[in-house]
Amino acid sequence: MYRKRRAGSGKKGKLLAVLAVIVIAAVYYYVAIPAVNIHSSGFWMFLIALVVLGLLFYGGRKGIHSKEEVKSSKILKLGIGLVVVLVLVYFAGSILSSPIVNAKKYRNLMVPETGNFAEDIEQISYDQIPLLDKESAALLGNRKMGSMVDMVSQFEVSDLYSQINYQGRPVRVTPLVYASPIKWLTNMSDGIPAYITIDMATQNTELVKLDQGIKYSEAEYFNRNIYRHLRFKYPTYIFDQLSFEIDEEGTPYWVCPVKKFNIGLFGGQTIGRVVLCNAVTGECKDYKIKDCPTWVDRAYPADLLIELYNYHGTLINGFINSVLGQKGCLKTTEGYNYLAIDDDVWVYTGVTSVSGDRSNVGFVLMNQRTKETKYYEIPGAEEYSAMESAEGQVQNLGYKATFPLLLNIADEPTYFIALKDNAGLVKKYAMLNIQKYQNVAIGDTVQECEKKYLKMIKGSGAAVAGEDTKKITGEIRRMAQGVIDGNTHYYIVLEGHDDLIFDVPITDFLGIVKYDVGDRITIAYNEAEPANSVVSVEGDAGSAEGSVETDGGGSGDDTAAPGEEES
Known part of the structure; x- marks a missing residue:
């Protein structure tokens, strides 16, 4: 009888140990939500942790405390061997997926086309130029939220501020979030009632109230958290950076790009699919990247596009050359901005040599929906040099330059820069020719700045034809x-x-x-x-048309001298 009770107690103990491992694994999975996918590093960590946890429970249950006891246990030796195999496969997969042995494959993940600047980038009127960067948009968004007395005590503004094209206008859009966990508890039944849109050209800020609140977002907890909601619907998908957007009818969505690994286990990431999740209802639609709806603007995260171009630029002549000789190696400059072209959002950044000089050999545009990439060989000023040049014109006022926006002004590639005061408010505007950035046109309005710039690049003051001619x-x-x-x-x-x-x-x-x-x-x-x-x-x-031409550089007579404010 004693032996039977002891055997029954042993079986019960094993069952409890197994249940404890399962519970701990389930809690870990619910919190960490790793993708069940061999291309996910988190999944390998989950497997290794699960095996180690099982071994610890087994060893503790058996009372194994010495190396000799471990060596005598077949189950422990098998478990330890499995952990070693998992670790070796993980590290081997990491090395075999790296650019060290796959330089050519990485280089070809993105193949830029050579573009024609004047043809590809149309000149836009001054009332369509995006004037605000993300920081300025956040100021307007917080100011708008502060005026909504019925919401300000319960909600705050998210810091997402995704830049999209909405009904033909450059717009930043961001949802509200719960002000605290307590505010979430009292408002979760109705959800988040609104989102904010900011027209980047007119600076018009609107708080859009919804008939039904947003119930799936980053601000939610438990199953309505957007990441957990997506994981339970698509357990094998590895998602990249999520983006908050609205369709042409103003319906809020989460744009959820799905990673695709093209080289080995963990290398050569691009985007293979896009899941669109309705932020109100939680309904999801899964698309191949080539079938992504045209209203979607941010299927490819900007950081991923920058990474892909850097692979192409630095590995152009192989991995060893990228480290040692660096012949012909190019890389993107620090920072980037966005351009709206044909209802798509393109990432703009300069391209410079890896030696780290202060000039660009050209610039690149990358489509965030299709990954289409165009390179323009136009040497000129690196963006931060242009920003310093613009700040030098108003140094007595202490204004700081925003990251430049690339514009086509009279078929000339032009940096457009907003100049902000210490409070973050835009006070003046600057335009600089990329190839002649020492000449700066400053204006209190965009129209005034554009007029001075056109006069400056013509040199002697003749007007330049535009869409309003x-x-x-x-x-x-x-x-x-x-x-x-x-x-x-x-x-x-x-x-x-x-x-x-x-x-x-x-x-x-x-x-x-x-x-x-x-x-x-x-x-x-x-x-x-x-x-x-x-x-x-x-x-x-x-x-009498244009009988005398200048080189377009001008003497800069129409710009303020360093330290002088434009009158």
């Missing part, structure tokens, strides 16, 4: 001369258009001397006050 034809009614900064200008009024005065600088339109009162001409011009800036002049007497 107009044409008019008529007989010359009056002509008058004037001298500005030592240069002769003709001022023309056409018959029937007494309200329009056209400024024609003779240094750029020498042929204007062929015309007189009564001649019929066609003038292309940009509207301005008090005189309209002429782009071209044509008529019966010949063409």
Whole structure:
């Protein structure tokens, strides 16, 4: 009877030990939520921890405390051998997946095309230029939240601020979050009631209230936490950085890119699929990356695109060359920004040599939805050099430059920089030609800055054609001369258009001397006050179009000297 009770007690103890291991493993899985996938490092750690935990319970149950006892136990020796095998496979997989032995494969993960800047990047009007960086957007978002007295005590603004294209506008969007665990407990039944959108061009900030609250987010706990919700629906998927977006109807979604490993166990990561999770209902839709809906802007995280291009740039001539000789090796500069092109968001960053000089050999654009990459061989200023140049123009005011935005101004690659005061508020704007960054145009408004920049890159002050250029034809009614900064200008009024005065600088339109009162001409011009800036002049007497050209560098007379504020 005693032996039977002892045998029964032993079986019960083994069962309890097994149950304890299962419970601990289940708790660990629920908290750490590793993907059940051999390409996941977390899954290998989970397996190793599970085996070690089982061995500890077994050894403790058997009362094994010495090496000799361990060696005499077949189960312990088998378990230890399994741990060693798992560790060796993990480390071997890591090495065989690395660029050391797969340089060519890593280099080909991203293959950039050579782009044409003037054709690929259209010139946009000043009222569509994104003026705010993430920090400035956060200030506006917090200010908006502070004015919502019915919500401010219960909710805060998330720091996500994803930049997307929404209904053809550059917008940053971010959800609200619960102010504390207690606020979560009292509000969880209704969810998060709103999200914030900020128009990056107009700075219009809107708090969008929802008919039904957001119930799946990073601010939730337990099963409604977005990461846990995704893990239980897709236990084998390895997710990359999640992004909060809204579709064209304003419905909030979590865009959840799924990692794809192309080299060995852990190497060559790209994005293979995208899961779109409705933030309100939790409904998920799974797409291959090539079938991703066009309203999605951030399927490829910016950091991943930067990493892929750096693989291409540094491993162009093999791994050993990337470490020793570094012949032909290129890398992206520190920092990046976003461009909106054809309803997609592209990551912009400069490209420089690995030697770490202060100049760029070109720049690269990478599509966050398709991974399409275009390289532009335009040497010029590295972004932080351009920022320092802009800050030097207003150093007496102590303004700090934001990371540049790349724009096409009159077919010239141009850095656009916002200048902020100590409170983080944008006070002035700067435009610099990438290839001639020592010449800086500063303005209190974007329109003023653009006007000065156009005048500066033309050199002598002639206007440059843009999307707002107009044409008019008529007989010359009056002509008058004037001298500005030592240069002769003709001022023309056409018959029937007494309200329009056209400024024609003779240094750029020498042929204007062929015309007189009564001649019929066609003038292309940009509207301005008090005189309209002429782009071209044509008529019966010949063409006066652009007879004198400059190198576009200019003397910088229209920019503030270092330490002087633009009047």
